[in-house]
Amino acid sequence: MWRNYLTVGVRSLMKNRAYALINILGLAIGMAACLMILLFVRYELSYDKWLPNSDNIYQLQTYYHDKQTGEDMNLQMSAFAAGQALKKDYPQVERMVYVSAGGFTVLRNGEAIAVDNGSMVSGPFFDIFQFPLVKGDPRTALKDVGSVALSETQAEKLFGSEDPIGKTLTLMLRGKPVDHRVTAVFKDLPKNSHMAFNMIARYDPATYWAEQPDFLTQWGWQSGWWYAALKPGSDPKVIQADEAAWEKRNIPDETFGDRKYNQGDDSDYRLVNIRDVHLGKAQNGAATPGNDRRTIVTFGVIALLILGMAVVNFTNLSTARASQRAREVALRKVLGAARKQLIVQFIGESIIVASIAMVMALALIELLVPAFARFLDADLDLHYFGHDGILLPVMALVLLVGALGGLYPAFYLSRFQPATVLKANRSAAETPGSGRLRNVLVVAQFAVSIGLIICTAIVYTQTVYARTTDPGYKREGLLQLTGASRRQVVPLSDTIVAEIARVPGVKSVGRSSIGIDTKNSSNTGISIPGHAEAVTIGTYAVDSKFFDTMGIRLVAGRSFDLGRPMDDATLPFPDDEAVERAFVARGANVVINELAAKRLGFRNPADAVGKQVKGGGFGTPDEMGLVPINIIGVVQDSRFRSIREPLEPIMFRMANNNRDAVLVRYSSATPDKVRQNVEQVWKRIVADAPFDGKFSEDIIQKLYKAEDSRAKTFAGFAILAVIVGCLGLFGLATFTAERRTKEIGIRKVMGARSRDIVRLLVWQFTRPVIIANLIAWPVAWYVMRDWLNTFDDRIPLGPTPFVAAGALALLIAVGTIASHAIRVASANPIRALRYE
Incomplete structure (x- = not known):
């Protein structure tokens, strides 16, 4: 029986190659897009889960609310005093470490080397964060003040192939060279981490801040991150519930003129698990750019919509083509086939198509994932086996898509009454209501496509607006140097400025x-x-x-x-x-x-x-x-x-x-030359401070890089959704044109002109597009209004993207079916009616 089902299913596909190609191609694109988006979503949700004991490590965050303006500023950072008070008051906190913000300047052979993502820590860092060490003992690394740990990449940059353990590095701290001993080398951190470390040095906060002791006691001074490891079985909600009383116990009243105020009046403190930092509420003061859950949910919804559109195509074409198999169904029923057997047969055929489409989809993913990962600057790995393998999800997706795509056609086909079909000697039959269902599904497809086109246009326009809007200063022709507040630079600042002013241009x-x-x-x-x-x-x-x-x-x-x-x-x-x-x-x-x-x-x-x-x-x-x-x-x-x-x-x-x-x-036409000359001036005057000069255009581009990447990714998948919709429309148009061949022949014999026939066929498919606009516009307006409100300065939400998206969708629909309409309308009616 199963062999017979398989043979019939393959023969049916081979008999209708064009239908099979459209179905399989549409499903393959939909599945590939869905899986790629889900790979990205899974990657975003995987931040810091790779770290041992990550479920028990928390970051202390500070949330500010301005009562005057209603604005919120949520910081991943917190004051040094806050962490000390937390450790003092709660025995549930087993260990805490303070991680300072900033980088390092390393002096080697008289050269100042800038080390990005370098931090100083107040305690045994590896007691909390169990980074995989390449060299060194985690129990003793960073145990003493003056010790330093390097990433593999940074160790190679500084020491080449030499073993760095026990070697001395000279760091510039507050303008003074301080020797540190290398005690560990850790593996480069994966990109799915909210932390970024190339160098970690142990220091004594009291000694380091001796000239500015207020840093250790002021609750309004944030310049680093506190991390806490709770004792096993501790519930952070218990600590959080006591937050108001904890603030009252620890944050002192201060005097501002003749008024008294308290830092706790406008701030709240939260313990956030490190796995939730990347997508968390606090994105200010982050070591690495974060994301928000709304974006991840949006991409997840897009994945489901594209897959849904592919399944709709499958269902539409299956119900349309299924009516051609009426005699086959009737004969099977006469020979004793039960309805259950017919349903199993047609769902099986659907799963075969889904399986072929999945093989094509996986081939596409293998080709596209490396480029997709580079574009997003993410570690997107495609594995079929293991805890992060996709084999089981792929098999489940094939079964789900096959069942969803074949369920209605299977029940629809199995309804045919053999007596009615065979008595009329018909090879085709139409179940009442199937045409209306197809129209509803076409409307839904184009509503999704139009909505995605509108959202893409608004997201792209807002992204361009963010990069190009007037910031209140002149961006062009500006070079920014940072690091002028370093202790060794400050005394020479006037000299540096005077010498730079003499540089040509x-x-x-x-x-x-x-x-x-x-x-x-x-x-x-x-x-x-x-x-x-x-x-x-x-x-x-x-x-x-x-x-x-x-x-x-x-x-x-x-x-x-x-x-x-x-x-x-x-x-x-x-x-x-x-x-x-x-x-x-x-x-x-x-x-x-x-x-x-x-x-x-x-x-x-x-x-x-x-x-x-x-x-x-x-x-x-x-x-x-x-x-x-x-x-x-x-x-x-x-x-x-x-x-x-x-x-x-x-x-x-x-x-x-x-x-x-x-x-x-x-004002020079050769900005790179100006930068090079400015760098020479800097290095000549302050050789022990690294030069960090960037053009304002490059800074802005980096500032909005993540926004730009998301906008382009959104646009790419929106285009795929439109393509999937067009494939389905193309298949339906082909089928409709074939079914109405005799009708069109009669119309032409009765005097209808070719343009009348074309208009009739085009209107049949453009009417659902017009209805789809009425559905998509209000939904897209609501979603985009909410998204634009996340920007302080934004484009007006006018009618242009809505009208343009509707017109584009209409143009796409007309262009997709026009070739069929013209070909059928131009055909000789004698060929259609010769046997009548």
């Missing part, structure tokens, strides 16, 4: 503690007379040439002037109490941006000029009182960070310290 040079996507964030409270609450404003140091160099336009008032002592807000480091008290007494002049003026209550920027407020942010202790702040100018708003983040109200002060970014404005 350089127009101006400015310095700032905020640059293009420099990640750092600093804010303070501004006290306004008559307001109960202080206004939170970002505060950053700049020099007198910063605004001109960046191309930031002055809206009202004046800019900083080196000839006016009140403009200079520089304070000595280390702290000098006498100088600080004098500074608090005299106050300082500042420039603010337009948003800061609005937040401070001024209706127009000009109204803010000449006004005085009080606040901090200058580095003076709070107990000395608030600093009188005179607003001397207002500049236009500038967006230094991602378009997803809220625009920041900023207060600029002119100071010579804490300026990490050097901005170089050039």
Whole structure:
């Protein structure tokens, strides 16, 4: 019996090769797209699951809520004091380690080598994170202050083929060379990790921060990540439930002018399992770019939609072609076949088609996955066996698709009444309602296709808008150097700027503690007379040439002037109490941006000029009182960070310290030559600090790289969905044209013109497309409105993408069936009617 079923199924496919090709090709594309998306989704969900004991390791995160604006800033970082208080209060915490943010400068043979993704840790790091070590003992590695562990790649860069264990590395820490002994080499971390380490050094926080002891006690200073390993069987929800009381016990009240405030009033702390960090709520202050669950769910839905469209094609073509097998079904029933046997036969044929399609799909995946992984910069591995093998899911998918695609045709075919079919001597039969079902499925297909086209257009337009919208400064012709706040660079900063200004092609040079996507964030409270609450404003140091160099336009008032002592807000480091008290007494002049003026209550920027407020942010202790702040100018708003983040109200002060970014404005037609000359100047003056210079266009491109990759991936799979839909429409159009050959012949004999026939056939398939638009538009509008709201600055959600997608879908449908319509309408009616 089974052999007979297989033989009949293969013969049926061979008899209708075009139908079989369309069915198999559509299913193969749908399955390949579905599996590739699911590989990506599985990869995104696998972050840090490879780490032993990952289910028991947690990151302490800080969530801020601005009561004035309603804005949230969720940080993966937390204050050093927060981790210490957590360990002190909860016996469930077995171990904790603090991991500092930043990188390292290594001195080797008189050369400064920058090491990205380098961190200092406060304790035995490998007691919590059981990284696979290539060399060294995890029990003793990083046990002592002054020890360092390297990744395999970094060890090879620094030591070549030599054994690095026991060797000495000189690290520049706070401007001083400090020797460290290499005690371990660990395997390069996989890409599916929220952590990124090339070098890990053990340090003593108390000694390192001796000049700035406030770092160890202030709850508002985040510059690293706390990780906790809980004791087996401990429930983090118990700790979380006590969070409010824990904050009250540990976070001290502070004085801001004549007001008291508490850092815990605007912040919450969460223990988040490391497997949930990558897709978690907190994405600010991350060591590596994260993702959000909404994106992953979206891709998962797209995978199911594409697969669903392929199954719909299968069902449509199967029901359409199945009517041609009426006599076969009738004869089988006359010879004693039960309905159950017929259902099994046709579902079996469906599974055969699904199996052939899956083989083609796997071939496509083998070819495309390497390029797909490189494009997404992800470790997408295709394995058939093992815990991450896809063999069982593939087999399940074949059975599922085969059953879904063949279930309705099987029940539909088995309904034919043999007496009716054989009495009429018909080889074809149509079950009532099957045509309506096909129309409903075609509408659903095109609703999905149109919706995906609309979403793709909006996502792509928003991505382009993010890269090209006016940021409030001139992006072109700008070179940014970072690392100017290093201790060994600061004393030579003026010399560096003066020498860079002499480089041919350089127009101006400015310095700032905020640059293009420099990640750092600093804010303070501004006290306004008559307001109960202080206004939170970002505060950053700049020099007198910063605004001109960046191309930031002055809206009202004046800019900083080196000839006016009140403009200079520089304070000595280390702290000098006498100088600080004098500074608090005299106050300082500042420039603010337009948003800061609005937040401070001024209706127009000009109204803010000449006004005085009080606040901090200058580095003076709070107990000395608030600093009188005179607003001397207002500049236009500038967006230094991602378009997803809220625009920041900023207060600029002119100071010579804490300026990490050097901005170089050039007018040369050969920017690479300018960069090369600037690098030579840097290395000549500060040989012990690595040069890090990037063009602003490259920084922006990297900033939106993940957004751009997701948009292109989304577009690629949307195109595949449209292709799958077109294949189904093409098959149905072919079938319909064949079935209506005699009808068309009669119409032509009765006087119908070819264009009338073409219009009749085209309208039959364009009507479902029009209905699909009415379904897709509101759904796409709702989804895209929600997505665009995740951006602080976004494109308007106008009618253009909706109308364009509808027109494109209509054009695709007409183009798909037009060739059949024209061919049938142009045929000689005698051929269709010769036997009638």
